[in-house]
Amino acid sequence: MTKTTDPITYQRRRLLVATLGVTALSTFGYLRYGSRQTESISTAGASTSRTDDADARHSQVAVTTKHAATHYNNAYEFGWNKTDPARHAASFHLRPWTVTFDGLVERPGTFDVDQLMGLPFSQLEERIYDFRCVEAWSMVIPYNGRPLAEILKSVQPLSSARYVAFTSLYRPEEMPGQASPFSTLEWPYVEALTIEEAMHPLTFATFGVYGDPELPQNGMPFRITVPWKYGFKSAKFITRISFTADRPPATWHQETPAEYGWYSNVYPDISHPRWSQASERRILGEGQIERIPTRPYNGYGEAVAHLYPGDPQQYW
Secondary structure (H helix, E strand, O other), X not given: OOOOOOHHXXXXXXXOOOOOOHHHOOOOHHHOHHHOOOOOHHHHOOOHHHHHHHHHHHOOOXXXXXXXXXXXXXXXXXXXXXXXXXXXXXXXOOOOOEEEEEEOEOOOEEEEHHHHHOOOHHHOEEEEEEEEOOOOEEEEEEEEEEEHHHHHHHOOXXXXXXXEEEEEOOOOOOOHHHHOOOOOOOOOOEEEEEHHHHHOOOOEEEEEEOOEOOOHHHOOOOEEEOOOEOHHHOOOOEEEEEEEOOOOOOHHHHHOOOOOOOOOEOOOOOOEXXXXXXXXXXXXXXXXXXXXXXXXXXXXXXXXXXXXXOOHHHHO
């Protein structure tokens, strides 16, 4: 049975947004909810009503089964077939795990992933997001975590920081896709967002799915989830977060820029060179697949469209 957070608990959790004490930033002690004041999520950059509307709309749809979402994955670190990530996950070590923050920040450092969570895993917020792959298939998945902005603000980005790069783990002895002579990707994997995208309240620091933190095939123990972009923009296995003034390279954009844009927002009117993005295969479970129309920004346009003024082609 799929677990979802009850609405009262969910609303209580999502109103707990960081007010960091600057005297304790050598550790992430003040990232624990119990030691902070509370304020509306609207302070993170979007109105509460827009975010609430998106949450309410997406909480009404059917959720993909856990088995489907954990056995049909793109995680090329483990291999190129959709079943490779689940097949190789059992031999992957989730701990110890640290994340380094560097670049244009006041408080660089390296922190344990459990410090970044700021709470016991069982008490983290759960959000149900639509996931849209660039390959024109989609799922509906419950993610466990906290707003990424809470974590990023704690290291105090400088005013000159305009972008955030996310570097994934390089461990070819446990990730056979990285060791494969047939892989054309340059490892480790790197993805990047503008700082406005990274700080947006919908962007989610994710430590588990379906209430389960032990799923490497889904990018654990630490990934981000950016629901209005194609799935490859949501970096997995993150070990480094860097703040930069210049736009960082991104792995798939470097590999094939004509097919994978740097922004890669979901735009149904902008086709991939090899297929249409106007519709998607919604995967709900074994044998439960339906064709549905794709929505601009994957249905989250009310909350994020203001980030992209002008012609959508420039944000592909």
